[in-house]
Amino acid sequence: MDSTSAPAAVQEQQDSRRKPAALRRRGILRFPVVRQFLRFSGVGIICTGASLALYALLRPWIGPQPANAVALVLTSLLNTALNRRLTFKISGTQRRASDHLNGLVVIVVALLITGGSLGVLHWINPEATVRDELLTTTLSGFVATAVRFTLLRHWIFRRARHR
Numbered sequence: 001m002d003s004t005s006a007p008a009a010v011q012e013q014q015d016s017r018r019k020p021a022a023l024r025r026r027g028i029l030r031f032p033v034v035r036q037f038l039r040f041s042g043v044g045i046i047c048t049g050a051s052l053a054l055y056a057l058l059r060p061w062i063g064p065q066p067a068n069a070v071a072l073v074l075t076s077l078l079n080t081a082l083n084r085r086l087t088f089k090i091s092g093t094q095r096r097a098s099d100h101l102n103g104l105v106v107i108v109v110a111l112l113i114t115g116g117s118l119g120v121l122h123w124i125n126p127e128a129t130v131r132d133e134l135l136t137t138t139l140s141g142f143v144a145t146a147v148r149f150t151l152l153r154h155w156i157f158r159r160a161r162h163r
Contacts, residue, residue, distance in 0.1 A: 033153070039087040040149050043079060048141060051075040052134060064118050064133050069111060076107040083152055088160040102156045109151070110144040 028034050054071035062070070080103035084090045090099075117140035121128050128136075 036087050036153065037149065040083060040152075043082045043086055044145055047075045047079040047082070048138070048145075050078070051141075052138065055137065056130065056134065059130055059133070064122070065115055068114055068118060068137060072111055072114060073107055076103065076110065079148075080106075080152075080156075084157065088152070088157040090157060090160050099156055103152075106148050106151050106156070109147055110141075113144040113147065114140045116140075 051071045051074075054074060055067050058067035058070055061067075077100070080100055084096070084099055114137050117136050118133060121132060121136045125132065
């Protein structure tokens with residue numbers, strides 16, 4: 001082994017320790033959007049399960065549209081708080097209120113998407129079952145989720161887009 005390669009290897013190892021974690025990542029995880037999307041998906045799975053359970057619980061009592069609205073609003077508040085902390089790594093109280101107020105706009109967009117899909121379902125099939133409604137809200141929820149991620153990343157939490 002030549003005497004110049006050992007110091008170079010030691011120097012490279014020391015340089016890699018000084019780099020922030022984001023610069024040491026390899027492959028697809030080196031992109032912040034990928035890491036954020038993975039964390040966002042985990043939060044989304046939890047909130048979607050909670051939303052579907054609330055919908056199924058409330059639907060017999062208050063009907064499909066109000067049940068969808070209540071489930072979506074309650075879980076969206078939780079979703080915004082979890083995404084703020086876990087997905088975009090924002091902690092503390094600074095701008096928390098404005099983040100949640102802006103999150104209400106995202107809730108309205110999601111309500112329009114999922115509520116509209118329920119309206120279309122009942123227009124096409126007035127005898128739709130709760131199972132049909134759950135499937136419809138789940139599928140339209142995927143669209144609403146894509147819109148939500150985009151709005152959170154590029155509007156509400158743009159200050160943390162590269163974390």
